[in-house]
Amino acid sequence: VKVAVLKGGSSLERGVSLRSAARVEDALGELGHEPIGIDVGPDLVSTLRAERPDVVFIALHGPGGEDGTVQELLEILDLPYTGPGVAACALCINKVAAKHEMRAAALPTPDWAAFNATAFRELGAGDTLDEIEDRLGFPLVVKPASQGSSLGVEFASRREEVPEALVAAFSYDDRVLLERYVKGRELAVSMLDGEPLPVVEAIPREEDFFNFEARYEIGRTTYVCPAELGDEQTRQVQELAGGTYETLGCSGFARVDLMLGDRGPEVLEVNAIPGLTDTSLFPMAAEAAGIDFTQLVERILASARERPASEATLPA
Amino acid sequence: VDQVGFRQHVRLMSNPHERDKASPRADQPVRRRRAHATSRDLERYASLFARRTQVMRSSAMRDLMAITARPEVISLAGGLPDTSTFPSDSFAAQMTRIAHESSAQALQYGPTEGFEETKACILEVMAAEGMSPDPDDLIVTSGGQQAIDLITKTLVDPGDPVICEAPTYPGAVPTFCSYEADVHQVSTDDDGMRTCELEELLAGLATAGRRPKFIYSVPSFQNPAGVTLSEQRRRRLVELAREHEVLIVEDNPYGLLRYDGELQPTLYSLDGGDYVLYLGTLSKILSPGIRIGWVAAPPPVLEKIGLGKQAADLCTSTLSQYFVREYFGEGRWREYIEDLVEIYRSRRDAMLDALERYFPEQADWTRPEGGLFLWATLPDYIDTTDLLAKALRENVAFVPGRAAYVDGRGAASMRLNFSASGEEVLREGIRRIGHVVSEQMALYETITGEHRISPEPEDDAPGGDVVPLPRRE
Numbered sequence A: 001v002k003v004a005v006l007k008g009g010s011s012l013e014r015g016v017s018l019r020s021a022a023r024v025e026d027a028l029g030e031l032g033h034e035p036i037g038i039d040v041g042p043d044l045v046s047t048l049r050a051e052r053p054d055v056v057f058i059a060l061h062g063p064g065g066e067d068g069t070v071q072e073l074l075e076i077l078d079l080p081y082t083g084p085g086v087a088a089c090a091l092c093i094n095k096v097a098a099k100h101e102m103r104a105a106a107l108p109t110p111d112w113a114a115f116n117a118t119a120f121r122e123l124g125a126g127d128t129l130d131e132i133e134d135r136l137g138f139p140l141v142v143k144p145a146s147q148g149s150s151l152g153v154e155f156a157s158r159r160e161e162v163p164e165a166l167v168a169a170f171s172y173d174d175r176v177l178l179e180r181y182v183k184g185r186e187l188a189v190s191m192l193d194g195e196p197l198p199v200v201e202a203i204p205r206e207e208d209f210f211n212f213e214a215r216y217e218i219g220r221t222t223y224v225c226p227a228e229l230g231d232e233q234t235r236q237v238q239e240l241a242g243g244t245y246e247t248l249g250c251s252g253f254a255r256v257d258l259m260l261g262d263r264g265p266e267v268l269e270v271n272a273i274p275g276l277t278d279t280s281l282f283p284m285a286a287e288a289a290g291i292d293f294t295q296l297v298e299r300i301l302a303s304a305r306e307r308p309a310s311e312a313t314l315p316a
Numbered sequence B: 001v002d003q004v005g006f007r008q009h010v011r012l013m014s015n016p017h018e019r020d021k022a023s024p025r026a027d028q029p030v031r032r033r034r035a036h037a038t039s040r041d042l043e044r045y046a047s048l049f050a051r052r053t054q055v056m057r058s059s060a061m062r063d064l065m066a067i068t069a070r071p072e073v074i075s076l077a078g079g080l081p082d083t084s085t086f087p088s089d090s091f092a093a094q095m096t097r098i099a100h101e102s103s104a105q106a107l108q109y110g111p112t113e114g115f116e117e118t119k120a121c122i123l124e125v126m127a128a129e130g131m132s133p134d135p136d137d138l139i140v141t142s143g144g145q146q147a148i149d150l151i152t153k154t155l156v157d158p159g160d161p162v163i164c165e166a167p168t169y170p171g172a173v174p175t176f177c178s179y180e181a182d183v184h185q186v187s188t189d190d191d192g193m194r195t196c197e198l199e200e201l202l203a204g205l206a207t208a209g210r211r212p213k214f215i216y217s218v219p220s221f222q223n224p225a226g227v228t229l230s231e232q233r234r235r236r237l238v239e240l241a242r243e244h245e246v247l248i249v250e251d252n253p254y255g256l257l258r259y260d261g262e263l264q265p266t267l268y269s270l271d272g273g274d275y276v277l278y279l280g281t282l283s284k285i286l287s288p289g290i291r292i293g294w295v296a297a298p299p300p301v302l303e304k305i306g307l308g309k310q311a312a313d314l315c316t317s318t319l320s321q322y323f324v325r326e327y328f329g330e331g332r333w334r335e336y337i338e339d340l341v342e343i344y345r346s347r348r349d350a351m352l353d354a355l356e357r358y359f360p361e362q363a364d365w366t367r368p369e370g371g372l373f374l375w376a377t378l379p380d381y382i383d384t385t386d387l388l389a390k391a392l393r394e395n396v397a398f399v400p401g402r403a404a405y406v407d408g409r410g411a412a413s414m415r416l417n418f419s420a421s422g423e424e425v426l427r428e429g430i431r432r433i434g435h436v437v438s439e440q441m442a443l444y445e446t447i448t449g450e451h452r453i454s455p456e457p458e459d460d461a462p463g464g465d466v467v468p469l470p471r472r473e
Helices: A016-030 A043-049 A070-078 A086-093 A097-106 A119-124 A125-135 A159-170 A210-217 A232-247 A283-287 A293-306 B004-013 B037-047 B060-067 B088-106 B115-128 B143-155 B172-178 B195-207 B233-245 B265-269 B297-311 B317-327 B332-360 B384-393 B421-450
Strands: A002-007 A033-040 A056-058 A112-116 A138-146 A154-156 A175-180 A185-192 A200-204 A220-224 A253-261 A264-271 B136-142 B160-164 B183-188 B214-217 B247-251 B277-281 B293-296 B371-377 B413-417
Touching: A002 A016, A002 A043, A002 B160, A016 A293, A016 B060, A033 A043, A043 A070, A056 A070, A056 A293, A070 A086, A070 A200, A086 A097, A086 A264, A097 A112, A097 A175, A097 A264, A097 B371, A112 A119, A112 A125, A119 A125, A119 B317, A119 B421, A125 A159, A125 A175, A138 A159, A138 A200, A138 B233, A159 B384, A159 B421, A185 A232, A185 A283, A185 A293, A210 B183, A232 A253, A232 A264, A253 A283, A283 A293, B004 B172, B037 B413, B088 B317, B115 B136, B115 B277, B115 B293, B115 B317, B136 B143, B143 B214, B143 B247, B143 B277, B143 B293, B143 B297, B160 B195, B172 B214, B183 B195, B195 B233, B214 B233, B233 B247, B233 B265, B247 B265, B265 B277, B332 B371, B332 B421, B384 B413, B384 B421, B413 B421
Parallel strands: A002 A033, A002 A056, B160 B183, B160 B214, B214 B247, B247 B277
Antiparallel strands: A112 A175, A138 A154, A138 A175, A185 A200, A185 A253, A200 A220, A253 A264, B136 B293, B277 B293, B371 B413
């Protein structure tokens, strides 16, 4: 099978994407397929037309690849692709829209307020910060609405730190959210074909707690999989992850990030296209379930090819 | 030597997935990559890593920098000299002569300290800045970066204090950290390192019973700040080193790239080479690709550096040294530098003009008399690491200031390179950065309610949706 592996692009997660794709291409080779790596750029459509792949493996992260744009193009070109469809991607990449969906479905997610830059520039949104801060309390988390990784995520522990954190987050996106900080355990549930894989817990070293960069380095964050949770808690966390996956309309795979605090598990976000690098959580969870990387790629590929045409969600 | 931009370049070049796929030749082995490590493997490796790797950090910035290599991005982030002006015909002739006349030797190992002929070329370069060391005091290294590494390896035990400028050369930080040095940074102004602050630091360390091993300085057209140490401070720095019996590591990659102002004596010439270890390189006046640098040091120190060099790589590239000999033999190396000076001077001026025009009034920047970089500082509520993300969306890049500090300072500053791009490109790059800076400043002001700005755009505003800010005219 001829598989186009879409990678790179101009998103800030280009580096992660290239690492994910390199692994995927190797696995596809081992499976006897014919992988064609395509660094996504202005010639994407013409390259796809020339190569005529049987299926497209999307190993892109962040805006462009993970937000439904590329998926939309592939549907127009009538090419089957891996991972969630257009609508689910568009929802997952936008943390604000995703949180509204979760709230509507009574899925627990930390309270938040979201603004775009225009609200501050033209509508005086800055004057509401006092109320927001009172409602969410300190510390609070400020993050760009649409970045997949931890880029631009800031903690503000005092009132004075909020404007700076907002400006930083607005560097990554025109829309940001302020979110109640959940003290607790950091969990990730990867979903494969609608089924939850074992839960991964990320335990940052004490001094790196507020340093998100540490999350990406071996030795600075310890990952435990399966996470040490009781059966009941595991079931509860996986159920919540599954509910979120369904609610956002995901298919194929996705990774649901949660916090387990005083109020029980709460969902932070869903990654429509989780990383597939050596240190990524999705392959780690698969491995814990006895699915090695090559098998994982095979399953993902199979789910792409099985996608019924009716699932293509071309908006009117 | 500049690593930040360069490293990215190398990383991408060496990644086979980034290269155009060449058609496989019959005699070429099929490239087969080893199976990827599982997470359990990684944990196992992690337990084997030396303690010092804990302080050898990668960063989110590195991922951001991966994007700067894309062709549509104007990168003011690198530190690359412009090698496009080097005449390819003479390069071909020089290499041909080597192949014909010295093939066997050029392909052979060489002495650890370097060839006498290479040292003769180095002496010419040093003489151009008023220095005349004994050739036996020289060792040829694989670029200036290896010189920094060897010196640190020779002098620093874990926890030993090392003093450098604030900001300092970003490529020196990982070197100091990998030997677990306790890095202290002395702030700089337009006249370079503040020697009064250095004096206090030295006194403080002495009181605490701690002796710094060396003071690392780039006194001329400093990387990243672009400032030059004044003569008075040069003399004071050398005095302080003698008083405290501390070595100075003088890193002088750009000394001959002076565009205006007066030639300053090197620390090495002021001191006579007793307490100053001098680092030179051909990277910026000939080519960074040949990896030729050197150290001039007192014999006892040089001997240890030589042992370290032997352990590291036995000798500096013989082929490169033959090339250097050929090149200097033609006697036109000074003219080539003069050409570079002309080109870089115009580029510096273009960048300074663009900064005046496109950067907001609240920003400040240095006005270098030479070198490759200048340093711009924004209001302290702007973090340039975050700003880089926004800048990349406008297809422009710079080095965030944090890279030049060990302690998280420098967040509001950025390093801008003017040697690697033409004048029009530089102007456009600065315009784009100015645009994102102005946007973020306007946003901050509306968030804090410092003063409301009317959303009415000015005619000459650089973009449609920019909130106009006062500009220097």
